[in-house]
Amino acid sequence: MGSVLHHSWTLTQPPSTPSCPQSLSDRVPQDSPSREALQRACAERVGKCQVNLGNIQDKKRFLSDIFTTIVDLKYRWFLFVFMMCYVVTWVVFGFIYFLDAWVRGDVWHQGDPEWQACIENVDGFVSALLLSVESQRTIGYGTRMVTANCAEGVILLIAQSIVGSMIDAMMVGCMFVKISRPKKRAQTLIFSKNCVISLRDEKLCLMFRVGDLRESHMVDAKIRAKLIKSRQTAEGEFIPLEQSELNLGYDTGEDRLFLVEPQIICHVINRHSPFWDMSAESLRREQFEIIIILEGIVEATGMTCQARTSYTEDEILWGYRFESCMSLEKGAFQVDYSRFEMTFEVQTPAASAKELQDAAGLCHGAHCATVLTVPLPWCCEAALQHPGLG
Known part of the structure; x- marks a missing residue:
């Protein structure tokens, strides 16, 4: 003993x-x-978990909670996602504007005072893209515009305004949540x-x-x-x-x-x-x-x-x-x-x-x-x- x-x-x-x-x-x-x-x-x-999750089969679950998925992105990917959202909508609506102007013949009657144009001053895809950017960002230079001579042009303008407002609201909301998260507060809590x-x-x-x-x-x-x-x-x-x-x-x-x-x-x-x-x-x-x-x-x-x-x-x-x-x-x-x-x-x-x-x-x-x-x-x-x- x-x-x-x-x-x-x-x-x-x-x-x-x-x-x-x-x-x-x-x-x-x-x-x-x-x-x-x-x-x-x-x-x-620093508290960051090092357990890596792999072979996740049902990744569509992340899309069902798209808000959290976007907020959890790193800043470079966060900004890239919204930048691409803006660029894609500008290009898509610009192409639709150009297609409408081309089908109606507005592209071929530039400068014709007797022509009732649906979309004025759009003579190509670049000018249609500028019209899309000006409409969605409400710049309104005045040289390119949608007139009341065609119903589809008015509907297209309304649709782009709604889509642009939705992207703006989502970006502002995600950015506010991201910068206001108390994650950085933990940097001033120290452990031995x-x-x-x-x-x-x-x-x-x-x-x-x-x-x-x-x-x-x-x-x-x-x-x-x-x-x-x-x-x-x-x-x-x-x-x-x-x-x-x-x-x-x-x-x-x-x-x-x-x-x-x-x-x-x-x-x-x-x-x-x-x-x-x-x-x-x-x-x-x-x-x-x-x-x-x-x-x-x-x-x-x-x-x-x-x-x-x-x-x-x-x-x-x-x-x-x-x-x-x-x-x-x-x-x-x-x-x-x-x-x-x-x-x-x-x-x-x-x-x-x-x-x-x-x-x-x-x-x-x-x-x-x-x-x-x-x-x-x-x-x-x-x-x-x-x-x-x-």
């Missing part, structure tokens, strides 16, 4: 440099075996580059820091965390991306944030946590990803904003704690964001939370008189000094 306790309470020896790495290449060595796994992460650090695992209130906890750079705060901000990990069931089924919820204080309301200052979000590693039986040594052998999702309402616009980030197993520092980035100056709290990423080494058991609880139970059962005067995480140290009591 003594050897088991000694193994459970070995202290970690974190790297000598406690400062956080600044880039992905710094976080993962070039020869690291899990570097490829990091590059295949489900989400980038690393998670840390250390003791807090005598419990092993996984922690990361989140902050808001703007003075206009998020309303009703909520935070969630998902552990994404592959596993094989007892029946042999392989689940490539199984999602497990990490409790960030849902039952106590601690998952609802008031981001007036950077906050350290804490996940207590208990028997309901996926990290319950994970030690510092086994952590280095695991391959998983933690997706952090922060949602809230933008105070200025009232629209819902979502910011995401991810952490892999190589970005979790065991035996570290975040440095404070707040100070009291001249009667007000000051936040120093240059210290947002800073961590420092603390004494932390390398054992899993399950091993800590088992060892603490043994210590309390065999050595209560001495152990109860010692903080829970270090009770086993007293038991190791008196192995006969175990």
Whole structure:
């Protein structure tokens, strides 16, 4: 039993440099075996998902929701789509104007004062195209026009005006939605580059820091965390991306944030946590990803904003704690964001939370008189000094 306790309470020896790495290449060595796994992460650090959807058979579903499809386009494709809409309508109606003028003979009677023209001053396709552009954009230079001598010309002009108004309305609506989306608001919501695992209130906890750079705060901000990990069931089924919820204080309301200052979000590693039986040594052998999702309402616009980030197993520092980035100056709290990423080494058991609880139970059962005067995480140290009591 003594050897088991000694193994459970070995202290970690974190790297000598406690400062956080600044880039992905710094976080993962070039020869690291899990570097490829990091590059295949489900989400980038900025929150963009890296799961590619392929072999979609029924693509007409995207056309049934054409508004969302257009809004989701990148700006270059967004502008290209509407530019092509304008060009196509100009060319189509210009061709119809030219065809009407050619059939009625207006093309061959230019300058004839006795001729009752349907479309005046259209002597070719180019002039008909200019008439189409002038009509749809309501320029109206006056040299080319549709007269009242033919009903089809009037109907054609009305149809082009309606189509042009529909394109204008759709472009303005899509552009307004696109530029007013709170997607860019997430750029001022920042997450620490690393998670840390250390003791807090005598419990092993996984922690990361989140902050808001703007003075206009998020309303009703909520935070969630998902552990994404592959596993094989007892029946042999392989689940490539199984999602497990990490409790960030849902039952106590601690998952609802008031981001007036950077906050350290804490996940207590208990028997309901996926990290319950994970030690510092086994952590280095695991391959998983933690997706952090922060949602809230933008105070200025009232629209819902979502910011995401991810952490892999190589970005979790065991035996570290975040440095404070707040100070009291001249009667007000000051936040120093240059210290947002800073961590420092603390004494932390390398054992899993399950091993800590088992060892603490043994210590309390065999050595209560001495152990109860010692903080829970270090009770086993007293038991190791008196192995006969175990």
